[in-house]
Amino acid sequence: MLRHLFTLIWNRKRANLLLISEIFFSFVVLFGLGTVLITAGKNFLTPRGFESAQVWRLLVRAGQGQKMPRAELDDVLRQVKALPGVQTVALTSNNLPFTFNTNNSDFVYKGRKTPFANTYDADDHYAEVLRLHLREGRWFAPADDGTHHRPVVITENMRQYLFGDEPALGKIFRYPMVVKNTKPEHEFQVVGVVDNVRMTTEFDEAIPSVWMRLLPYDTTHWETAAVLVRVAPGQGGALQEKIARTVAGVTRQWSTEVRVMEDDRLHRRRYTLVPVVGLGLMGLFLIINVALGLFGVLWYNISQRRAEIGLRRAMGATGAGIGWQFLGEMMVVTTFGVLLGGLLAAQFPLLNAFDLPTQPYLLAIAAAACAVYAITALCAWQPSRLAARIHPAVALREE
Template sequence: MLRHLLKLIWKRKGRNMMLSLEILLAFMVVFAIAAFGLRYWQLYQLPVGHNWRAQWAVGMQSPTMQLPNDAALYDNIRRSLLAMPEVESVAFSAFATYDMTRWTEDYTLPDGSAKLTIDGMAVSDDYFATMDMRLAAGRFFSAIDDGADAVPVVINRKLAEYWFLGKNPVGQLFLLPREKEAPVRYRVVGVVEQFRSHGEYADPVYFMLQRWVPGVGKEAADFIMLKMKPGTPRVFEARLSARLKQVRGDWTYLVWPLSDARESMLRTQMLPLLILSVIAAFLLVMVAFGLFGVLWQNTTQRIPEIGLRRALGADAGHIYRQIAAEQMLLSSGAMLIALVLLVQLPLTGVLGDSLNWPVFVGAVALSAGVIYLLSLLCSLYPGWRAARLSPTQALHYE
């Protein structure tokens, strides 16, 4: 039966060529959407490395657009906020989590080898407790690092495994090369499993959190990170801003819960997937109309053939199954060609972790299921129409 169906498809290869091309393109588009969605689902399962449920952020801005790194001022801010019953912990950072800000530099090992682009963020000693972070190895930096010969940093597991695989990363040194000055030295004091400042849908990157000390260096911390008592209402924002105005009245303060920032970030990151899904749905509708029309035309042109089969004893079920099976085989051939092309992506690693093997296999399975379902639905009515022809009606066309 299979051999007979393949012969029938081959004899009509001219008519089936454009239909096969449509199915191939539809499969590739659905594959892209499925891979995109599965990668997002995969990323969502990974920890972000910090909490957001009880955390708030405050952005500070001065009239001169440049905050002074004044130790007394930051200490005053910290004490004033901790005096509020709703505030459990206060920390400072270069930027907030669930924000599109990104800071990267190219670092090397002490011998100048293994150059690597690393995302970083400067944070104060209280940042880890404020963000409910947990250690995988070593310790968080603190006052005991005052006067250290290198900037203390906490790195994520991904960076530790890339540079220090098979070694204890705690205590290891790396450098930030500079053209006209001596390189900046960094020493690893701790390792966290993960830290993704851009949220659940962000790809894991090489990340480090370096120590920032109020009053040390020229760079100021532009953000206050707060850990609030559970259940703190949004109306507390007004009181918080008023308290900060008492400390420095000429500055502007923008307050928001990280839960709101997270929701906004997730919506923004989902937007490309939604747009692609709408385009894919439109394409599938067009393919469905084309597929249905071609199958209708094919069954009309094959009425004499169908009548002959009925006259020779084939029942309606056999005709129905033949029409559906031919379409399934045609779809399988088109998808097989597409699969040969798409499998090159994970084999070559051109898309990196974005298209790993679990995502690839899952996307292929979902895409094949969609195309098979579409093919089956489009063949139901033409197959039923062909199956209900009586031999007398069909042979009348001869």
């Protein structure tokens, strides 16, 4: 039977070549769309590595042409922390979670060089605010005040890049600069390792991250200070107003902005989903057009092959057999298109394209193949039923 189907397909190779081309491009589109959706869905279901609920971000800016002495800034943070409803406060850098500010760099350790990693400045209370989960070691503490090298905490994927399966605690890495005359502040000693975090969007892969300790009571003058505030459940606008008044009470030349981190998360989610939804709609529109085209081609093929159908029915072929013949031809043609598309798609995991793991590509190939077979089967089902209903006498009389 299969040999007979190949013979029928070869006899109509020009028409079937067009079908194979349509199926091939449909597979490629579905593969690309499936890779994006599977990767985004997998990342969305992966734990973020920190807790953003009940966390606010506070942005304090000095007056025009002025800077904030660290001593006054620390005094403001103590007053904010003392407010009822505030659980803890942490000073950090401006690249806060779910914002569009980024700060990254690469690092080296004994010839190993990392990809660009997110770098954050953080004080001793940062992990408590975001509830980071320590895998090894500890977070920053007053005991780090007298260390020669700058203490850092890294994520698990950062540890893999730098040290592989070796222990990370106590090891020192640096910026990729000339080794001679390297300043101590450009060398970093690992005091802790935390779970991987995804602080850009919920749909991105976890980026290697490094937190560098902010020295308490230093002499730095700040133009803008980013502060994370963990509040008790149920707090709202009244506490935000109290925080703004507390900061203004130190000096009226400072301005304050308080935002809820969950609002930032939802805003970033919508921003990320817009292109994904647009890509999905484009893919759906293309697939609908391909399906309509396949349906039309199959319908036309049946009208052109009525004499063949009538002759087969006159020689004893059943209506069900005719229907399965047309459906089988379509499945064989689909297999050719899927194989060509699969050969192209297989190059992506082999070449490690876009730095994605192999699993999303394999799942996307399987999903695209299943979708293409389902679409072509649905398109071929009704024309096959019509072919099965053709009466041999009617078909032969028309010829």
